[in-house]
Amino acid sequence: MDGVSTSQTAPIAFLKGHGTENDFVIVPDPDNAVDLPTTAVAKLCDRRAGIGGDGLLHVVRSADHPEARAMADEAEWFMDYRNADGSNAEMCGNGVRVFARYLQRAGLVEEGDLAVATRGGVKKVHLAKDGDVTVSMGRARFPEEGVMVTVDGRSWPALNVNMGNPHAVAFVEDLDHAGNLLSVPPFSPASAYPDGVNVEFVVERGERHVAMRVHERGSGETRSCGTGACAVAVAAARRDGADPSVTGVPVTYTVDLPGGRLVITERTDGEIEMTGPAVIVAEGHIDPALLTQVVPVSTETVIA
DSSP, rough: OOOOOOOOOOOOOEEEEETTEEEEEEEEEOOOOOOOOHHHHHHHTTTTTTTOOOOEEEEEEGGGTTTTTTTTOOOSSEEEEEETTSOSSOHHHHHHHHHHHHHHTTTOOOOOEEEEEEEEEEEEEEEEETTTEEEEEEOOBSSSSOOEETTEEEEEEEEHHHHHHHHEEESSOOOGTTTOOSSOOOEGGGGOOOOOOEEEEEEEETEEEEEEEEOOOOOOOOOOHHHHHHHHHHHHHHHHTTTHHSSSSSSEEEEOOOOOEEEEEEOOOOOEEEEEEOEEEEEEEEEEGGGGGGGOOOOOOOOO
16 A cells, blocks of 8 residues: 555554664554654654654555565565654664664564665665664765855864765864754855755764764754764765775774764775664554644655
């Protein structure tokens, strides 16, 4: 099915999980039978009137979702990811780890390797014995256009990094210089990110060790951002002269975020792997009436 009408009357199962405190509402829906319009997702992610989350993971069999059927031969499960404002997103690195943890908890996959379909393509995932989850995040691209980011009168050059979604990575002296990150930090030129951008502010913590804060497009400041941590690691590697495609040696960075720690490795072929925790913290049922008590939100489709 491609989704059903909004006249749902039965309680809808959900779980709550997080990856380095980037938290998600999880809606298991193998047959794609639950209709989740933009306004309903925004309501579920509302931290005061709903369940609360940085985004929503809609768990669907690839064969039963129109956006994923072409990937069904490679990946049984599709992560239909939504930002907290209800908009669609291509990918979410922390979300993929939590998605995989849910599949394992539900007995749908076992420890080891699996593939997850996303709007950003099929992602390879490894569920380790120690509880960490590793995701192959693909390769970074570096659009040529230079970028400046400004907060409270301070400006910094930022590296334009694309991880399947757009990032501006700025190295600063103090993470407080990022301001409150409630709104998108101004950037220029506007042409660099016509559809908006995720902005990362980064400081040194030691050798191959950095810390960051991030404004995620469609969600505001979050406790963690997987694609952002990858963008930060590759930006740091270029700044440090440690580009694996040049040195012929893989490079690993530890990235501290407000919600925890991720380890990012870039291989010599450009493939980036992200390793970190994924935790399921609760489960229950959604009153279907909540999905009809909607609030106005943007219907713009973005990449988190």
